Amino acid sequence: MEKLISILEELQPDVDYATCDNLVDGHFIDSLTILALISEIEDNFGVTVPTVEIIPDNFNSAKKIWQLIERLQEEE
Amino acid sequence: MSYFSSLYYLAFLPAVFIIYNLFPKKVRPFILLIASLIFFYTYSKWLLVFILISALSIYIAGKLLNKLINEQNAEIKDLELEKKKLVKEKYRKKKKLILLGTILFNVAFLFYFKYLGFFTNVFNNLLSLFKFDSSFKIVRHLAPIGISFYTLEAISYIVDVYHEKCPSENNFFKLLLYLTFFPTLVEGPITRYNDVREDIYAGHKATYDSFCFGYQRILYGLFKKMVIADRLNIFVKMIFCDYNHFSGPLIFLGAIFYTILLYMEFSGTMDIVIGSAEIFGIKLKENFRQPFFSKSISEFWSRWHISLGAWFKDYIFYPVSLSKFVKKITSSLKKVFSTHVTSLVMGGIALFAVWSLNGLWHGAGYQFLFFGYYHFTLILLANIFEPYVIKICDKLKINRQNIFYKIFRIIKTCILVFIGEMFFRANSLASGIAMFKRLFTHFSFHRFGHYVLTLGLDIKDYIILGLSIIFIFIMSILKEKNVNVREELSKKNIVLRWLCYYALILSIIVFGAYGDGYAPVEPIYADF
Numbered sequence: 308m309e310k311l312i313s314i315l316e317e318l319q320p321d322v323d324y325a326t327c328d329n330l331v332d333g334h335f336i337d338s339l340t341i342l343a344l345i346s347e348i349e350d351n352f353g354v355t356v357p358t359v360e361i362i363p364d365n366f367n368s369a370k371k372i373w374q375l376i377e378r379l380q381e382e383e
Numbered sequence: 384m385s386y387f388s389s390l391y392y393l394a395f396l397p398a399v400f401i402i403y404n405l406f407p408k409k410v411r412p413f414i415l416l417i418a419s420l421i422f423f424y425t426y427s428k429w430l431l432v433f434i435l436i437s438a439l440s441i442y443i444a445g446k447l448l449n450k451l452i453n454e455q456n457a458e459i460k461d462l463e464l465e466k467k468k469l470v471k472e473k474y475r476k477k478k479k480l481i482l483l484g485t486i487l488f489n490v491a492f493l494f495y496f497k498y499l500g501f502f503t504n505v506f507n508n509l510l511s512l513f514k515f516d517s518s519f520k521i522v523r524h525l526a527p528i529g530i531s532f533y534t535l536e537a538i539s540y541i542v543d544v545y546h547e548k549c550p551s552e553n554n555f556f557k558l559l560l561y562l563t564f565f566p567t568l569v570e571g572p573i574t575r576y577n578d579v580r581e582d583i584y585a586g587h588k589a590t591y592d593s594f595c596f597g598y599q600r601i602l603y604g605l606f607k608k609m610v611i612a613d614r615l616n617i618f619v620k621m622i623f624c625d626y627n628h629f630s631g632p633l634i635f636l637g638a639i640f641y642t643i644l645l646y647m648e649f650s651g652t653m654d655i656v657i658g659s660a661e662i663f664g665i666k667l668k669e670n671f672r673q674p675f676f677s678k679s680i681s682e683f684w685s686r687w688h689i690s691l692g693a694w695f696k697d698y699i700f701y702p703v704s705l706s707k708f709v710k711k712i713t714s715s716l717k718k719v720f721s722t723h724v725t726s727l728v729m730g731g732i733a734l735f736a737v738w739s740l741n742g743l744w745h746g747a748g749y750q751f752l753f754f755g756y757y758h759f760t761l762i763l764l765a766n767i768f769e770p771y772v773i774k775i776c777d778k779l780k781i782n783r784q785n786i787f788y789k790i791f792r793i794i795k796t797c798i799l800v801f802i803g804e805m806f807f808r809a810n811s812l813a814s815g816i817a818m819f820k821r822l823f824t825h826f827s828f829h830r831f832g833h834y835v836l837t838l839g840l841d842i843k844d845y846i847i848l849g850l851s852i853i854f855i856f857i858m859s860i861l862k863e864k865n866v867n868v869r870e871e872l873s874k875k876n877i878v879l880r881w882l883c884y885y886a887l888i889l890s891i892i893v894f895g896a897y898g899d900g901y902a903p904v905e906p907i908y909a910d911f
Binding site for chain 2: 342350356
C-alpha cells in the first residue's frame with residue numbers, strides 16, 4: 308500500500324490519498340494519469356490490468372486501487 | 384418521422400403511450416418493440432432488415448460466448464493455477480475469434496453504407512496522383528437510419544459479454560428492442576445494454592406523472608430547437624454557402640451561431656429523447672452536461688455527446704493504449720524518458736486512433752477527418768504543456784482556481800470550439816480552410832451591422848434569441864449547481880406549475896421560427 312501511495316504521489320501530488328475517495332469522479336486524476344498509473348502498477352506489482360477493470364469504481368481511491376491489485380494478484 | 388415533427392409528439396408518442404398502458408406488464412416491452420420497428424420503417428423502409436441482421440449477429444455471438452464461458456468455468460473449477468491459465472488461454476482464443484468476427488461483420492455494414500463512397504473517392508484520388516489512368520465508380524447507398532449509433536451499441540454489447548461485464552441475452556426480441564428503441568434510434572444517446580436492460584423490459588406503468596414529466600422535457604427540447612436553432616439557420620446557411628462575400632468578423636459570427644445552433648438542435652433532440660423514454664419509466668443517461676462551461680477541450684468532450692466520448696474511451700482509448708504493441712513501445716521509452724513522457728506517448732497513440740475514428744464517425748469526408756485531428760492536436764498539446772502552464776502560473780503567482788482565470792479558460796475553450804465547428808460545418812475542407820483564412824485576411828467591420836441585420840435576422844429576432852439564450856444559460860447555471868428545476872417546480876402549487884407550462888408552450892407557438900422566412904434545421908446528427 309505504501310508503495311502504491313508513493314507512486315500516486317509522484318504521478319499526481321497535492322491529493323490526500325489517505326482520505327480521497329473520488330479520484331476519478333472528482334477529476335483528481337485524468338485518463339493519462341490512469342495510464343501512467345497502470346504502467347507503474349504493472350511494473351511494480353507484477354500484474355496485468357485488463358481494460359475491463361478500468362472503471363471509476365476501481366480507481367476512485369488508493370484503497371480501491373490496492374484492492375484491485377490484490378485481486379489481480381490472486382487471479383494471476 | 385422526425386422527433387421535432389408534430390406527427391411524432393402529438394400523434395405517435397401519445398398513441399404508443401395509450402396502447403402501451405392498455406396491455407399487461409409482460410406485453411409492454413413488445414409494444415415498445417413494435418412501435419420502434421414502425422418508427423424505423425417510416426425512415427428506412429426495407430433497410431429494416433439490416434438492423435435485424437445486426438441484432439441477430441450479436442444475439443448468436445452472445446450465446447456462443449456464454450457457452451464458451453460456461454465450459455471454461457466448468458473446466459477450470461478444480462484445476463491448479465498453472466493449468467487454469469492454460470485452459471483460459473485456450474478459451475480466450477476461441478472467444479476472441481467470435482468477438483472479432485462479430486465486430487467485423489457489423490462494421491462491414493457500416494463501412495458499406497457510410498464509407499464505401501468516400502474511400503473509393505480517396506482511392507481514385509490516389510490513382511490519379513500516381514498518374515494511373517483508371518478509376519472506380521463511386522457508389523453511394525442510402526444507409527439504414529441510426530446505423531452509426533446502433534452499430535456502436537451492438538459492439539459495446541458483444542465486447543461486454545466477452546469481458547463478462549454483462550450477461551448474454553437469451554431473448555432475441557429484448558436485444559432487438561435494445562438496438563431499435565425508438566427514442567434513441569436516430570440520434571442516440573449510445574446506450575449500454577447493462578444500463579438499460581432492466582428498465583427497458585420492466586414494462587413500468589406509464590403514469591400521468593411520467594407523462595407530464597416526459598412532456599415537460601420534450602417541450603424544453605422543442606423550445607431550444609424551434610425558438611433558437613431554427614431561427615439561426617438561415618443566417619448560418621448564408622454565411623457558410625457564400626463565405627467569399629463576407630468579412631472575417633461575419634464569418635466568425637457565423638461560426639458562433641452555428642455552434643449555438645448545433646448545441647440547441649442536438650441537446651434539444653436529447654431532451655425529446657430522454658423525455659420520450661421517461662414517459663415509459665425508462666431513465667436514460669444525460670448526453671450533455673453544460674459543455675460551454677468547460678475549461679479545456681478534453682473537458683468539453685466529456686460534457687458534449689457524453690455517450691460517444693465514453694464509448695471511444697472504453698472501447699478504443701484504453702484497449703489501444705494498453706495493447707501489446709503500445710506497451711512494447713512505451714516500455715522501451717521508459718528506460719530513457721520520464722513517466723510523464725511515456726504516458727503521453729501511450730495516450731497519444733490511443734488519442735490518435737480515437738480522434739481518427741471520431742472524425743470519421745461524424746461523416747465520410749476530409750473535413751470530418753480534419754475535425755478529428757484538430758481536436759487530437761489541441762488535446763495532445765494541452766497534455767504536453769500542462770506541467771509548464773502550472774509552473775508559469777506558480778511563478779507569476781496566478782491562482783488557477785481564481786474565477787477570472789477560470790473565465791479566461793472558458794472563453795479560450797469556446798473560441799477553439801467555434802473554430803472546430805466552423806470546419807465541421809464547412810461544405811468541404813477547402814471551404815473550411817478558405818473561411819479560416821478570411822478570418823484574418825478580411826478582418827474588417829465594414830458593413831458588419833448591415834449584414835447582421837439583413838441575413839435572415841432582424842431586431843425582433845435578436846431580441847427573441849437574446850432572451851431565449853439567457854433563459855437557457857440560467858437553466859444551465861442552475862443545473863451546474865445541481866439545482867433540479869423540474870423537481871423544484873413540481874413542489875410548487877398547481878397554478879404556478881401550469882403557468883410555467885403554458886408560458887413554455889406559448890413561447891414555442893408565438894416565438895418559434897416556422898413559416899415564411901424560416902427554414903427548420905434538418906436533424907444534424909441523424910445523418911451520422
